[in-house]
Amino acid sequence: MIELPEATTLAQQINLSLVGKSIQAAIAAQSPHKFAWYNGDPADYPAILEDANLQSARGLGMYVEITLSNGFLLFNDGVNLRFHPTAGPIPAKHQLLINFSDGTSLSASVAMYGGVVCWEKSATYDNTYYQTALSKPSPLTNAFDFAYFQSLIAPPNVQKLPLKAVLATEQRIPGLGNGCLQDILWVAQLHPRRKLNTLAEDEVRRLFSSTKDTLKAMTEQGGRSTEKDLYGQAGGYQVHMSAVTNGKPCPRCGAEIKKEAYLGGSIYTCPNCQKL
Numbered sequence: 001m002i003e004l005p006e007a008t009t010l011a012q013q014i015n016l017s018l019v020g021k022s023i024q025a026a027i028a029a030q031s032p033h034k035f036a037w038y039n040g041d042p043a044d045y046p047a048i049l050e051d052a053n054l055q056s057a058r059g060l061g062m063y064v065e066i067t068l069s070n071g072f073l074l075f076n077d078g079v080n081l082r083f084h085p086t087a088g089p090i091p092a093k094h095q096l097l098i099n100f101s102d103g104t105s106l107s108a109s110v111a112m113y114g115g116v117v118c119w120e121k122s123a124t125y126d127n128t129y130y131q132t133a134l135s136k137p138s139p140l141t142n143a144f145d146f147a148y149f150q151s152l153i154a155p156p157n158v159q160k161l162p163l164k165a166v167l168a169t170e171q172r173i174p175g176l177g178n179g180c181l182q183d184i185l186w187v188a189q190l191h192p193r194r195k196l197n198t199l200a201e202d203e204v205r206r207l208f209s210s211t212k213d214t215l216k217a218m219t220e221q222g223g224r225s226t227e228k229d230l231y232g233q234a235g236g237y238q239v240h241m242s243a244v245t246n247g248k249p250c251p252r253c254g255a256e257i258k259k260e261a262y263l264g265g266s267i268y269t270c271p272n273c274q275k276l
């Protein structure tokens, strides 16, 4: 699943390689998918997309947002975005295929679930998750400082939560999900089950620094190694805590990395570095 580092990386790649391209044809919802959602009727997408120019892209929380000359395209965390140079293969199943006038194309395929959203410039996309991502400062910016982090975690109902719920639910930090969470907590040497209100002040500082530094490292290295970029290549940030490293030695202390189910997903921890 795309999270902030991958959304930002995909947007950077789109800005480098796709800006200025003109859309010749668009095919939406060709492959039926139970859990792919669109904005209105996808049959209306070609009319919006055809003849539009691609102007810019940005990562916005878990979203990749593309600005076109006459509208917007928005892809969320469950969508695989791939650029196809002329000779490249195109996935058999896709929820949106954009053919550019130079013969290249961009495909969007939904894996388990995901949104492929398009709207005209004169309209707005009134979606709570998107509006939240627009309104909150990104952890990659200076606006996300310690004072802001403290305000985010101050409410008594947040203080009662375990760290996994604090960081990776309710879009408290847009784009930070269960994937990035694992390394953020491992770097901070904190357990996902620890309640926020049990943390000492230096632990809160560590949590803040790790949130910013780890997301920054993941972004600067082109996303996590467990995810793919616009060209289908794995990201350059080697994930320490994931299904891939489960059962292997912790890179810090050598203890065996443990997997357990917690709050609707797996958590990977080092029993030595991340004590409860």
Ligand SMILES: [Zn+2]
Residues within 6 Å of the ligand: 250, 251, 252, 253, 254, 255, 270, 271, 272, 273, 274
């Ligand atoms: Zn360890």
